[in-house]
Every structure is written in structure tokens, then in C-alpha cells.
Amino acid sequence: MTSLPLTSSDIIFHLKCKKENITQCKNVLAILIIHIIIIIFTYFQVFSIHGSKGYIQHNVFTIILLLMGTVITYILMFIFHSTYPANSFLLTLWTLISTLFLINLIIYYDTTEVFEITNLPTSNPLIISSQVQNLSDELYRLNLQIGQLFISVSNDSSLYQTIVNLSTKTDKLLKIDLVNLNNRLKNASTIYNTLIPTLSDYVNKVRCLSNSGCIRVPSTTSPAPIITTTLNSINNSTNCNNLMDNNTRILNKYFENINCNWNLISESGKKYIITLESFTVQGNANITIHDNLKNKNVITLNGSITNPITIDSNGYNYSISITSADTSSGVIFEIDYENLDVCSMGLCSNNGTCIVNPENMASCICTGCWMESNNCQKKYNPCDTYLKCKTIDQNNNPTNNTCKPLETSTQCSAQCYCNGSQIPKPYCL
Structure with a gap:
């Protein structure tokens, strides 16, 4: 059997057929992929919105059928790719079937809620009635507890009586006991204010005894009698100088009318330490000790003293004056003085x-x-x-x-x- 040689037109025709077949296969494949993507996208959209258990199971089943039918339809279209009417028929047929599946989906979605409710475990009327009865019993018991709570706080309850008793005791404490306590406090304050002067006097005496003999001890000598006659007068330099004893003190042991002035003068580098040991006045008399270097009075008195007074101001020139106001006024006194070197021994250390x-x-x-x-x-x-x-x-x-x-x-x-x-x-x- 001999084969006819292929002409150029035959070769071109075969090439065109192959090219058309390849193009048709690509188109069919692209349509298949797009179709599958649309079906899956539709499924996930519906799945994300409606989540009931029965609907999800039915949805998966329907989508699987749609995918399988789509794949089978396009396989048949590949087989009959050379017959255009066959492909058109298959595509039209599958479009109708897909539409029926989608309508089934929509109808099933509308009945899903009824399916879910009617398939509840409590769909049995007897079970529902039993649950309603249990709920009614619980409400009844709750109502009884509320009633008992109201009774427990009523006027006749023990709790109410306890609260009333507590309130009565508190009121008594505020109105009676506190008033009594306040009165006792006022009485104690009055007694304290009455005793405080006496206690203060005792405290001062004890403090004085602990520090020194500051409580005056009665004198063993009788007080000087009031002199109404004229006293012996000491008013000239001779008699006044006679009161100076060994250049260490000025002394008068009797009440006498005194009008005297003494000067204690030394030299620079020397100083006097003067101590007024006693000064007892009868009548009206005064004493003045004046520092001539500083031109100021260091002692001015017109009455008696009980404690000695010492002057140490590094002075070496003093004037002492004692004056009686009248002939019946007299003074008993003792003035001690000591003349020392300003630079006493040992004042400057380390060969100073x-x-x-x-x-x-x-x-x-x-x-x-x-x-x-x-x-x-x-x-x-x-x-x-x-x-x-x-x-x-x-x-x-x-x-x-x-x-x-x-x-x-x-x-x-x-x-x-x-x-x-x-x-x-x-x-x-």
C-alpha cells in the first residue's frame, strides 16, 4: 500500500489543527480553573457566615458534588473537543445541574434553623415540661428564702431585737456614762488647780535643797534694834582710814553713821579683786564702788545684801563711797580686796x-x-x-x-x- 506524499498545503492544515487544539485545550483548562475557584470562594463565603452544624455538613457535601461534576464535564469536553456541538451541549447541561445544586443550597439554608431547633436534645415535650417544672421549683425556693430574709429583719425577729438593745446601750453610754465621766474630770481638774500652788512650793523647796542651801535658815543673831537716837559719826579721813585693816579689807562691826570715801590705787600690770562680803543697813544708807579707769560704777546699793558680791575687772584704780542719809542711819559692812599681778604665774604656756x-x-x-x-x-x-x-x-x-x-x-x-x-x-x- 503506497502513501501519498504530503503537500505543503496539507502540512499547513495539520499544523493549524494542532495549534487550534492546543489553544482550545488552554481555553478549556483556564475555564475549568476559574470555575473551581469561583465554587470554592462561594463555599467559604457561605461557610464563614452560616455556622450551624447541619448546614455546614450539607454545604460540604454539595460543594464536593459541584467540584466532581465540573471536573467530569470538562474531561468530557476534552474528549469531544473536536465536536463543537457536543461541547456546547455538555456545558449547557452542567450549567443547569450546577444551578439546581445552588438552588438546593439556598433552600437548605432557609430550613437550617428549623432543623437545628427540632433536633435539640430537649425537643421532646416531656423533657421540656420537666425542665420547666424544675425551674419553677427553684424559683419557689428562692421566693421562700427572700421571705425568710424579710422576716429576720422584722420588728419581731431576734436580729432586730439585738440591734435595738445595742442601740440602747450605745445611747446610754453617750448620754449618761460620758456625762458622768466629764463631771468627774471637771472635779479632778478643780482639785488639781487647788493643789498646784502648794505642790509648786514643795517642788521649789525640794529643788533648792538638792542644789544648795537656798532655803533661808533662821538667823542665830537677833535683828538690829531700830535706832532712833543719833549714832556715832565717822566722817573724817582719820576715822575712815581707821576702818582699813592691814591693807586687805575695810571693816565696820557696829551700826554707825558713816560718810567715808576710800581710794584703792595701784599701777599698770596690777589689779584689785574686791569682794563685798557683807552690807547691812539700818535706816537709809548706800554704797558705791567706781572703776576710775573705765569711768563706771561696778557696785551701787542702797540696801542690805545676803550673799557676797565679787568684782574682778582688771582695774587698779577704784573709789569706794559709803554714805548714811541721816544721823540715825548706820551700816555694818566688810569689804575685802586683794592686789595681784595681771600676768599671773603660768598664764602663758610653752615658754610664752x-x-x-x-x-x-x-x-x-x-x-x-x-x-x-x-x-x-x-x-x-x-x-x-x-x-x-x-x-x-x-x-x-x-x-x-x-x-x-x-x-x-x-x-x-x-x-x-x-x-x-x-x-x-x-x-x-
Whole structure:
């Protein structure tokens, strides 16, 4: 059997047929994929909105049928791809079937809620009736409990009576017991205010006894009689000087009419310590002790004293005046005085020298670095105030410079040792 040779037109025809077949296959495939995607998208849209159990099961079943029918339809279309009417018939048939499936979906969705309700476990009327009865019983018991609660707080209940009794006791406490307590407090306050002066007097006496003999002890001597006659008069220098005893005191043992002046004069570097040991006045008399250097009165009295008075103001020139107002006024007194050196022994320590300034006050000249303000008993360090050694920088950090004091009998100065050197200098750069 011989084969006819292919002409160029035959070859072109076959090529066109193959090309058309390939194009048709691609189109059918694309339509199949788009169809499947639309079905799946529709399924998930419905699934995400409607979630009842029965509807979901039916939905899955319907979608599976749609997918299977779609795949089978397009397989048949591949088989009959050369017959265009067959493909059109199959596509039309599947479109009708798909429409029926979708209508079934919609109808099933409308009946889903009824299906769910009628398939509840309590769909049996007897079971529902039993549950309603149980609920009614619970409501009845709750109503009884509420009634008992109202009864428990009624006027006849024990709880109400307990509250009433508690309120009565509280009212009694506020109105009666507190009033009684307040009255007792007022009485105690009155008694305290009555006793406080007496108690204060006792406290003061005990305090005085503990500190010293400040409670006055009755005198063993009888008080001086009131003198109405003229007293013996001491009013001239001879008689007044006779009252001076061994240049250590001025003394008068009897009530006498006194009008005397005494001067205690020494020299610079000396001082008087004056003590008015006693001064008892009969009638009207006064005493004045005047510091002539400072031009001021250090004692002015016109009555008796009970305790001694001492004057130590570094003075060496005093005037003492005692004056009776009339011939019947007299004074018994004793004035002790002592003349001492302003620079007493041991005033300046550590070989210091004591000197007297124009105010007749003692001061010390110290050796070395001993301080004059402390009577040569404390040293000072000149490096504490000497800044030329520059032992710290501008940021208060230590440098390599040091400062050491140089002390002799007549000198106390600071010396600088710069940058670790052992040679002293007056300052560091």
C-alpha cells in the first residue's frame, strides 16, 4: 500500500489543527480553573457566615458534588473537543445541574434553623415540661428564702431585737456614762488647780535643797534694834582710814553713821579683786564702788545684801563711797580686796611671755607656731592658709607639690617643696 506524499498545503492544515487544539485545550483548562475557584470562594463565603452544624455538613457535601461534576464535564469536553456541538451541549447541561445544586443550597439554608431547633436534645415535650417544672421549683425556693430574709429583719425577729438593745446601750453610754465621766474630770481638774500652788512650793523647796542651801535658815543673831537716837559719826579721813585693816579689807562691826570715801590705787600690770562680803543697813544708807579707769560704777546699793558680791575687772584704780542719809542711819559692812599681778604665774604656756596691754589686760607672746589666742596652748599650721605652694590644681586635684611648716623660737612660716623636690622654696610655679 503506497502513501501519498504530503503537500505543503496539507502540512499547513495539520499544523493549524494542532495549534487550534492546543489553544482550545488552554481555553478549556483556564475555564475549568476559574470555575473551581469561583465554587470554592462561594463555599467559604457561605461557610464563614452560616455556622450551624447541619448546614455546614450539607454545604460540604454539595460543594464536593459541584467540584466532581465540573471536573467530569470538562474531561468530557476534552474528549469531544473536536465536536463543537457536543461541547456546547455538555456545558449547557452542567450549567443547569450546577444551578439546581445552588438552588438546593439556598433552600437548605432557609430550613437550617428549623432543623437545628427540632433536633435539640430537649425537643421532646416531656423533657421540656420537666425542665420547666424544675425551674419553677427553684424559683419557689428562692421566693421562700427572700421571705425568710424579710422576716429576720422584722420588728419581731431576734436580729432586730439585738440591734435595738445595742442601740440602747450605745445611747446610754453617750448620754449618761460620758456625762458622768466629764463631771468627774471637771472635779479632778478643780482639785488639781487647788493643789498646784502648794505642790509648786514643795517642788521649789525640794529643788533648792538638792542644789544648795537656798532655803533661808533662821538667823542665830537677833535683828538690829531700830535706832532712833543719833549714832556715832565717822566722817573724817582719820576715822575712815581707821576702818582699813592691814591693807586687805575695810571693816565696820557696829551700826554707825558713816560718810567715808576710800581710794584703792595701784599701777599698770596690777589689779584689785574686791569682794563685798557683807552690807547691812539700818535706816537709809548706800554704797558705791567706781572703776576710775573705765569711768563706771561696778557696785551701787542702797540696801542690805545676803550673799557676797565679787568684782574682778582688771582695774587698779577704784573709789569706794559709803554714805548714811541721816544721823540715825548706820551700816555694818566688810569689804575685802586683794592686789595681784595681771600676768599671773603660768598664764602663758610653752615658754610664752605675758604682757599687759593699755587696757590692763594680759596677753601672751608665743614662740614658734603656738597660738597667742589660746595662751600658747595650741599650735597652728601655716600651710593651712598658705596658697603659694599650689598643692592642688584648679579642679581641686592634688599636685606633686607639698607644703611644710618651718618653726623656730621666733618664727613660724610655710615652705614649698615643688614637684617632689627636697629643696624648700617660697612658692611653686
